[in-house]
Amino acid sequence: MSEVLGLRERKKLRTRHALIAAAIELFVEKGYEQTTVSEIAAAADVSTRTFFSYFASKEDVVFHNSRDGIDRALRVIAERGPGDRAVDLLSRAITSGFAALAVDDQLTREIAPINHLIMTVPSLRARGLLLLFDSQQELAEALHRACPDELNLAEASAAVGAVIGGAKLAAFVSMRHGASPEEMLEAGRQATEFTLNGLRAASQPLP
C-alpha cells in the first residue's frame, strides 16, 4: 500500500501543495476574483504555465479535495450489511459524507475558509453545486445497485436527491441568516433527519 515515491513524484506533490496553499492564502487575503493565476504561480515559485499543468482551471484549486466526501459515502454503501435497508444505508452514507466536512482535527482550519469561499463567490458556488450534483448521481446509482429489490433507479434518485437537496438548502439558508459553521452543519443534519423520516414513513406503510 505505501509506495516509496521517487524524487520526481515528491517534487510534484510539493509543488501541488505549494500551489494550493498559495492560492487559498491569496483568495482569503484579497478575494478570489481579485487574485490572478500569475500571482498564485509566483507565490508558489513556478511559472504561470505550470499552474495549468497541475490544475485545469483556477476554480479547480478550490475543489482539490472534492471527492473525499463522495468517496466515503460510496464506501459506506458498498459495505452494506445483510440486514441494512436502503434508508438506513443512505442515512449512514450521508452522515459519513458530512464527516468529511466536519473533520475534528486541524484540517478544519483549512476547510472552513474554503467553504466560506465556495458559499460566497458565485462562480465557486455554481461549481460546487455541479460537483455535488454529479456526486448525487453516483450515489443514487450505487444505492440502487446495493438495494436493487427495494429501490429502482428512479426511486433511488428521488431519495438521494431529496435528502441531500433538503440538507443543502437548510444549511445554506441557515448560514445566510447568520449561523456559525457548527450551527450550519447542525441545520443540515436536522434537515437530513427530517427528510429521512419522511422517506421511512412513506416506505413502511404496513409494518
Added chain:
Amino acid sequence: MSEVLGLRERKKLRTRHALIAAAIELFVEKGYEQTTVSEIAAAADVSTRTFFSYFASKEDVVFHNSRDGIDRALRVIAERGPGDRAVDLLSRAITSGFAALAVDDQLTREIAPINHLIMTVPSLRARGLLLLFDSQQELAEALHRACPDELNLAEASAAVGAVIGGAKLAAFVSMRHGASPEEMLEAGRQATEFTLNGLRAASQPLP
C-alpha cells in the same frame, strides 16, 4: 398595463430577440463552446461590444427566461387560500413551476433545445444549478412567510430542498439513461409525488 413602446424600446427589444435567436441557433448548430460572442453579434448585426450591453455574459443568453418558473411558483404561494396546508401549497407551486418548462404551445420547440444545452454543457449545467438553488431560497422563504405557524424557516428549507432536489436528480438520471423530454418530466413529477408523500406522512402523524 399595456404600455405603448417608443421606437427606442421597440428596437431594443428587437435587438435582444435577434441576439437570443442568433445565439441559440449557433449554439445548437455548432455547439456552445465553439460559438464565439463575436459570431453571435455578427449574426444579429450588432457589434461585439453591444452584445455585452444586453447580456452580462455568454451564459446569460441561455438563461434569459430563467425567472419564469420561480415567479409562477412564488405567485402560487402568495395566493394561499385559508385552508391550504404547507405541503399542498408546495405541491401546487412545484407543479406550476414545472408548467413553465412543459409549455404545450410552440414555445416547446424553443425550450427543448435550450434544456438540452443546459443539461449537456458543464458550465451551463453549473449555472443552471446555481439559478435553481437561489430560486429555492426564495421559495423556502416565501413558504415560511405563507405558513409561519406550520413551518419555521429551517423546516421550509428542508421541505423545498427535498422536493426539488429529488425531482431534479430523478429527472436528470432518467435523461442520462435515454429518456425523452416527456419521460424526463414524468420522472420529475413522480419524484415530486414520492417526496411530498413522505413529507405528508411525516407531518401528519396523528390525524
Added chain:
DNA sequence: CCAGAAAACTACATCAAATGCAAAGTTACA
C-alpha cells in the same frame, strides 16, 4: 421642423483565463 439632451452603438485598448507548441531543464535508469 429644428436644436439640444439623452440614450444607444461602435471602435479601440486592455486584462485575465486558458490552450498549443517547441525549447530547455530535470530525473530515471540501463
Added chain:
DNA sequence: TGTAACTTTGCATTTGATGTAGTTTTCTGG
C-alpha cells in the same frame, strides 16, 4: 555516463469580459 522520459518554461494565440471616448440615433419641447 549517456540517453530516454518527463517536467518546466516562455511565447504566441484565442476568447470572454470591461473601461472609455466618440459617433449615431432617438426623444423632447419649442
